[in-house]
Amino acid sequence: MGKFCKCNGRLLCLCLLPCMMTGHLLIYITVSIFVTISYSPPKVTFHYIAPGISANSSTLASHPLGPFWNLRLEDSALWNQLQHAWDRQYNPLLRRNTTGVMRKPKAKILSEIEDECLSDCMSHKCSVPRIHDLNSLPEQIRAFIRSMHCREYPLLINQPGMCRRNNSSFDLETPMLLMAIKSQVGNFENRQAIRETWGRSGLVKGEANKKGGLVKTVFLLGRQDSSTGPHPDLKNLLDLENQKYGDILLWDFRDSFFNLTLKDLLFWNWFQKYCPTAIFVFKGDDDVFVRTDALLDYLHKQWEEHILWRAYTNETELNLFVGDVINNAMPNREPSTKYYIPERFYKGVYPPYAGGGGVVYSGSLLLRLLKMSEKVRLFPIDDVYLGMCLNRLGLSPSHHTGFLTFDLPEVDRGKPCAYKSVLLVHRRGPKEMLALWKQLENLPSQC
Numbered sequence: 001m002g003k004f005c006k007c008n009g010r011l012l013c014l015c016l017l018p019c020m021m022t023g024h025l026l027i028y029i030t031v032s033i034f035v036t037i038s039y040s041p042p043k044v045t046f047h048y049i050a051p052g053i054s055a056n057s058s059t060l061a062s063h064p065l066g067p068f069w070n071l072r073l074e075d076s077a078l079w080n081q082l083q084h085a086w087d088r089q090y091n092p093l094l095r096r097n098t099t100g101v102m103r104k105p106k107a108k109i110l111s112e113i114e115d116e117c118l119s120d121c122m123s124h125k126c127s128v129p130r131i132h133d134l135n136s137l138p139e140q141i142r143a144f145i146r147s148m149h150c151r152e153y154p155l156l157i158n159q160p161g162m163c164r165r166n167n168s169s170f171d172l173e174t175p176m177l178l179m180a181i182k183s184q185v186g187n188f189e190n191r192q193a194i195r196e197t198w199g200r201s202g203l204v205k206g207e208a209n210k211k212g213g214l215v216k217t218v219f220l221l222g223r224q225d226s227s228t229g230p231h232p233d234l235k236n237l238l239d240l241e242n243q244k245y246g247d248i249l250l251w252d253f254r255d256s257f258f259n260l261t262l263k264d265l266l267f268w269n270w271f272q273k274y275c276p277t278a279i280f281v282f283k284g285d286d287d288v289f290v291r292t293d294a295l296l297d298y299l300h301k302q303w304e305e306h307i308l309w310r311a312y313t314n315e316t317e318l319n320l321f322v323g324d325v326i327n328n329a330m331p332n333r334e335p336s337t338k339y340y341i342p343e344r345f346y347k348g349v350y351p352p353y354a355g356g357g358g359v360v361y362s363g364s365l366l367l368r369l370l371k372m373s374e375k376v377r378l379f380p381i382d383d384v385y386l387g388m389c390l391n392r393l394g395l396s397p398s399h400h401t402g403f404l405t406f407d408l409p410e411v412d413r414g415k416p417c418a419y420k421s422v423l424l425v426h427r428r429g430p431k432e433m434l435a436l437w438k439q440l441e442n443l444p445s446q447c
Contacts, residue, residue, distance in 0.1 A: 068348065068349050068350065068351035068388075068391055074347045074348070076343070076344065076347070077343060077344060077345060077346050077347040077348075078145065078344065078345050078346075079345055079346040079377055079379065080346065080347055080348065082377045083376070083377045086375055086376075086377065090375050121147065121149070121150035121152070121153075133344075137342060137344070137345075138335065138340060139227065140256065140257065140258050140338070140380075141258070141340070141341075141342065141345060141380065143227070143254075143256070143258070144258040144259075144378075144380050145345070148377065148378045149378075150253075150262075151262070151265055151378070153251045153252050153253040153262075153266065154251065154252040155249070155250070155251055155252075155266075155270070156250045156251065156252050157221075157238075157242055157248050157249060157250035158249065158270075158274075159218060159246055159247065159248070159249060159274070160274050162216055162218060162246075162247075162274060162275055163175060163178070163216060163274060163275035163277065163278060173214065174214070174277045174278065174279065175213070175214045175215060175216040175275070175277075175278045175279070176212075176213025176214050176215065176278075176279055176280065176296065176299065176300075177213060177214075177215045177216075177278070177279070177280045177281070177282060177292075177295070177296065177299065178215075178216050178217075178218070178271070178275055178278040178280070178281050178282070178363070179199050179215060179216065179217040179218070179281075179282045179284070179290075180218055180220055180267050180271075180281060180282065180283045180284075181194060181199060181217065181218070181219050181220065181284055181285070181286050182219075182220050182260060182263055182283070182284070182285050182286065183219045183220065183221055183286040184221060184222075184224070184255055184286075185221055185223075185224050185231075185234050185238055185250075185255070186224070186231070186234060187286055188237070188241065189430040190286040190287060190429075190430055191219055191241070191286060192430070193430035193431075193433040193434055194217070194286060194433065195217070195245065195247075196434065196437075197289075197433050197434060197436075197437035198289060198290040198291070198292045198433070198437065199215075199217040199290070199292075200215070200217070200292075201215055201216050201217045201247065202214070202215065203215075204292055204293065204296060205293060205296075206293050206294075206296045206297040206300065207291075207293040207294045207296075207297050207443070207444060208444040208445075210293075210297055210300075211296075211300055212293065212296050213296055213299075213300070215292065215296075216275070216278070217247055218247050218248070218249050219247055219248050219249065219286070220249050220263050220266075220267050221238075221248060221249065221250045221251070221255060222250070222251050222252075222253045222254060222255030222256075222259060222262075222263060223250075223251075223252060223253060223254055223255055224255060225254050225255050225256045226254070227254070227256070228256075238250070249267070249270060251263075251266050253266075257338055258380040258381075260381075260382040261378050261379060261380065261381070261382040261385045262378065263382070264283070264382050264385070264386065265370075265373055265378070267283075268366055268367075268369065268370040268373070269370065271363070271366055271367075271370075272367060272370055276363065276367065277363070278363045279299075279303065279362065279363055280299050280303075280320070280360060280361070280362055280363060281360070281361055281362070281363055281366055282295070282358060282359075282360050283358065283359055283360075283361075284357055284358030284359070284424070285357045285358065285426070285427075287357065287426065287427040287428060287429065288357040288358050288424055288425065288426045288427065288428065289424070289425050289426075289428040289432070289433055289436055290358065290423065290424050291419065291422055291423055291424075291440065291443075294402075294422075294423055295360070295423050295424075298402075298423065299360070302318070302320055303318070306318045306320075316364075317362075317364045317365070317368070318362040318364055318365070319362065319364075319365050319368075319395055320360070320361055320362040320365060320398070321354065321359065321360075321361040321362075321365060321386075321390060321395065321397045321398060322354070322359065322360050322361070322397065322398045322399075322400045322403070323354030323355070323356065323358065323359035323360065323397060323398075323399075323400065323403045323424075324354055324355060324356040324399065324400070324403040324404070324405040325352055325353070325354050325396075325397045325398070325399035326350075326352070326353055326354070326355050327352045328349075329349070329350040329353070330349055330350065331343075331346055331350065339381065341380065341381070346379070350384050350387065351384075351387040351388055351390070351391040352387055352390075352391070352396050352397055353383050353384050353386060353387025353388075353390075353397060354383065354386070354387070354397040354399075354403070355383040355405060356403060356404070356405030356406070356424075356426050357405070357424065357426035357427065358403065358424045358426070359383075359386070359397070359403075365395075368393060369386070369389045369390070369393070372389045372392050372393050373389050375392065376388050376389050376392055400423065401421070402421055402422050402423035402424065403423055403424045404422060404424065404425045404426065405426060406426075407425055407426065407427070408422070408425065416439045416440055416443060416446055416447070417443075417446060417447040419436075419440055419443065420443060420447050
């Protein structure tokens with residue numbers, strides 16, 4: 001009898017086991033279906049085709065399907081070919097073979113273009129054999145292609161003592177904030193308005209007389225662009241301006257829109273040589289308005305947090321890069337815009353980058369960007385190029401809602417209290433800067 005019961009029990013177990021497994025499978029499938037139905041994918045923030053589309057435009061960029069830094073060679077795009085050659089050249093896994101002898105990069109595009117051009121940076125007579133129908137491209141992209149390998153130009157007006165007390169090379173005066181403003185030779189009014197308002201050099205207090213810091217301002221200029229037509233000779237006026245204020249940096253390169261990236265690079269080299277101790281750097285255009293006191297408060301907070309963090313982690317470098325961050329951006333393919341980037345020059349998506357006329361980053365990060373720029377091909381749009389160098393460092397820019405790329409709503413522009421949370425607003429002309437500066441005096445007490 002006992003044996004019979006044992007046999008029946010085993011038989012019962014064998015019969016029930018498939019039923020139990022099937023039941024569990026049905027429960028799993030039911031739960032999976034329920035989760036799938038109830039799941040809503042994360043919201044993707046779309047941004048404009050980068051940049052040059054107004055804030056009210058309904059034209060949005062398609063969502064990138066792949067990462068920005070694509071190691072796969074794009075044969076039909078010049079920038080991608082050149083960058084691919086550098087990526088292979090600087091890849092430590094490809095640089096040496098088993099005998100320790102340096103390998104030549106398999107991509108020979110670099111030598112084919114630069115051998116003809118390296119000795120001719122100043123005359124811009126280089127030919128680029130790798131891109132077909134070069135003459136069919138707009139002049140600004142052709143000019144960029146002919147000189148994109150050139151990274152050194154003479155400094156015609158310098159300020160070697162900007163960050164030194166009494167011009168002593170042994171007695172550095174450390175600015176809390178160095179303001180580097182991109183300007184053009186003829187923009188006298190813009191520069192003067194900035195000097196009298198938000199870009200005033202010297203000790204600047206924080207908002208509501210909080211702790212401020214030493215601010216230094218330099219204006220970054222190149223030669224007047226002769227391709228845009230004849231210009232009056234303003235050299236004497238510029239010399240007088242520089243004698244009075246001592247804040248002009250002028251390089252011997254053509255000051256065009258696509259050379260703003262070059263202006264960044266030349267400034268970084270100047271910073272490394274003449275002002276490497278500055279804690280923070282603001283890089284912006286001469287048609288923005290900055291609430292410098294509020295910006296100093298923000299930077300003091302970042303610096304104090306870094307000091308506390310450093311005490312626990314021994315992390316010495318502050319990798320701050322903040323502005324109005326644009327994600328998921330694609331190149332502008334509209335030939336009629338000044339931001340036009342043809343597919344024959346560049347294919348792919350843009351990395352996250354900060355645009356809108358001004359960004360702030362730490363001095364220590366600037367020096368790292370300069371070093372990394374040696375491995376990143378120059379790109380015609382300066383904001384995007386900064387994003388490329390950051391991406392290559394493994395960093396991303398931080399978004400701050402106080403950087404207003406497309407201005408305040410029109411109904412709020414005349415209300416002082418609407419600027420309470422603003423750090424930067426774009427755009428403002430010289431008269432608007434002066435008027436806004438007066439309006440925003442003692443803003444905390446008004447609001």
